[in-house]
Amino acid sequence: MKSHLFKILTPLFFSSVFFGCQEYQQKSEWIKLPSPISAQIRCFAESSDGIYYVGTSELYKSKDQGNTWELIDFQQMPLEVMETQDGSILVGTYRGGIFRSTDKGETWTNVGFANNVYIFKIIQISDGKIFASATFARNGSQKDTQTGVFISEDDGLNWKVTSITAENIKGVFNPKSELIFASGTGENNFHRSADNGLTWSTNVIGIPDSIPVSAMVDTKGVLFASFGDPQDAARTIGGGIYKSEDDGLTWTKSDDGISDTTKVSDIALIENTLFVSTGYPINIGDRGIFKSTDLGQTWKSTGLNDSQIRLIRTTSDQHLIAGSNVSSIFISNNKGKSWYQTGKEIENWSVFQVIENDNYLFASGESGIWRAKKPIREWKQIKKELGSLVKLPNGNILMAEDGVVLRSENNGDTWESISDLKTEMIFIYEIDANLIIACAQGDGVFYSTNNGKDWLKYNMGEYEKNRFRTAIKTSNGTILVGATGGTLRSTDLGKTWDKVDNDFYVWSFVETANAIYAGGFGQGVRRSIDDGLTWTEFNSGLRESDNYLTVTSLCSTSDNSLICGTLGEGIYKLKSNDSLWIEYKTGLTELVNFGIIEG
Incomplete structure (x- = not known):
């Protein structure tokens, strides 16, 4: 690592991946970087006096029909x-x-x-x-x-x-x-x-089991219900549209023109036209806005089909408001024929990862891959899909996009597909100079020993269908993998695996001279002093025994301290040879999620 580094603090939401950090050797000033129009819109309402309200990780309002927004x-x-x-x-x-x-x-x-x-x-x-x-x-x-x-x-x-x-x-x-x-x-x-x-x-008859209703409307005495689970992070449930002509006693599917794997998140009505919002963060099923002019018999795309749209609403003046998963807000004044983007004041750019290469920063998030030349003035989107990034020692960059590994030799100007792992979303990690590991979501763990050109799959045995999140190779050569069912450990280069920590979903590992630390979902931090064989909670000053705390990132600093980033609860520091976490003062406020990453 370089000895002279500056730090970036990225405000993030829910699932986060961070790669490395190093603490500045002198007092530093935090500078907020500019961000593109990129926000996740979760809810919308219009008040009786015409004020629009939207929820992201914060709450905003607009007094001019969505043209400008102010933070509440x-x-x-x-x-x-x-x-x-x-x-x-x-x-x-x-x-x-x-x-x-x-x-x-x-x-x-x-x-x-x-x-x-x-x-x-x-x-x-x-x-x-x-x-x-x-x-x-x-x-x-x-x-x-x-x-x-x-x-x-x-x-x-x-x-x-x-x-x-x-x-x-x-x-x-x-x-x-x-x-x-x-x-x-x-x-x-x-x-x-x-x-x-x-x-x-x-x-009631005809309702699909296990998929909740996302919205309902009534038109001409017919009820329409859209189906899609707001928690379906695994992207496996789908949804659809159903209608009832007897006040909800019996239901039939009514979504011809929309694929069966599509999540339908909302439904709205203007006059006799129905509109639905659809999509997952990755390309499964359909995306965008669909409309029906024949009482739900057929549906056709009416725009935004490269975006996951979380909600569709009508305003008092018959405008359509579409809240996207990553691109803020779109408004149509002509019943979906055209859309314009708004929300530049809504700062909720969901960044999962940042890497530095040459004179560029690369940011990966749900809105795709973005690149900016230092000093940072603006970001350019170079990939629209969510991807995981790795910088190779030779200066090339690897990206995992929907299971396909791509390589760029020119800082993201062009990308070449070098391997298809034939799986869905994966997280890739440079473990050491000779090993890259790819953690898949329910389809095993892959590894490459030639900079990502060729990949083999570890035999995970009974743990194959876990969702894998992160990995580390210890100084003793032991490989640890964080999975939904607990931490998996291999001492024979991945030939066999043992579960060593039940029911703790690890999001980040870090090794110090004396121990290995694991931070993860809901339960804070655990520590191992025997090369990952046994683990104990290590949350003094960080989490009370019954409190919920998700740790999104762990990293070590030049003075052998640890920095811990959390989901909405701030940043903490553990000094070398200490057992008490203390709050790490940044002077920054109103941040939802934290990770310190090498820049």
Whole structure:
């Protein structure tokens, strides 16, 4: 590594991959780099006075029909936003509960559900009752934490649970007067009420099991429901569109023109035209916006088909708002015939990885691969697909894109396909000068000893179908791989594997002179002092025993300290030979996710 390095702090969301770090030898100043228009839009609402609200990892509003946006002081991650009949703004969050504002977002009050993981949907019916779905109880929460569908009759101040108490309810919908539906994953988890939520029944026919409803509309007495799981990170479930002509008692598939593997995330209506938003982060099934002008019999693409679109909504002036997974917001003023992008003020660029080569920085995220020449003034997109990057000792760059390994010899101007691993998303790592490892999502672990030109597959045995995230080769030659089922260890160059740490999904390994540290999903940091054979928790100062904490990155510094980046909980430092993590002061605020990477 170079001795004179500067540091970059990247604000990130949910799944993150970081490669290496080194601490500056002198006091340094943090400089925020410019970013392209690239944000993940999770929710949208229009208030009665024409203000648009959108949720990313933060909350924004627009007073000019989406042309410009301003940040709202809101300290949680929004998943749902809506305005009540009394003019209050309710926001459902990730791991924060529901918040209420009566002054257009100037101040906020938590009104419950702080122990629930997701608040995906909040709706209000004509008589003023408000319903919300609260999904899963947080790790370490009180044992009496309730889940399911809840109701409020006082503008969201107080809530009580209905008879639906399943932990995996993903949404609640009111497409038609007196009809309310609640939907989640698992069998018999589609609920129907014909009396505004007083009683519920699961006696419906034709609904697919295990795929939750994402949205519902009513047109000419026919109900349409879009299906797609907001948590389907494995990209294996798909979705579709169904319709009912008997108020939701029986349903039939109605999505001719959309592939069966497509996730349908939202549905909207303008006059007699139906619109749906579709797509996964990678190329599985269809993407973009589809419309139907024949009451759902056939569907045709109407734009944005190179993007995953998370939501589609209509405004009071009959404009269409499309919230994308990576490219912020698109607006159509002509019923989907054309779209324009907005949201340059929304700073939610989701960056997973940054590498430096020659005089360039390369950033990899859900919006693809971006390149900038130093000093950084603007970024140029050089690949539209999510990819994992590795810089080779000879100055070439490798990228893994949907299982295909590509090489660039000219800093990303052109890419050559050198190997097809015939799998889906993979993370690649330069383990040492002679070994590159590719961790696949449910399809094993691959390795290359010739700079990625040729690949072989480790025999993972019974662990083959795990989702693999990261890998390290210790100073003793032992290979460790982080997987959903626990840490796997090989002492014979990958010929055989043993599970050495159950149920801890490791996202990052680092080795020091005396130990190996592993940071990962939900449980903080663990340490091994016997070459990865046994592991103990190492969270003093970092995580209480029952608290949920995801560590996204670990790295060592020149003074043998460790730096720990977390999912939304800041950065911590462990001094050499110490056992207590302390907060690493950066002077930076309003960052959701952290990783220090070599630049």
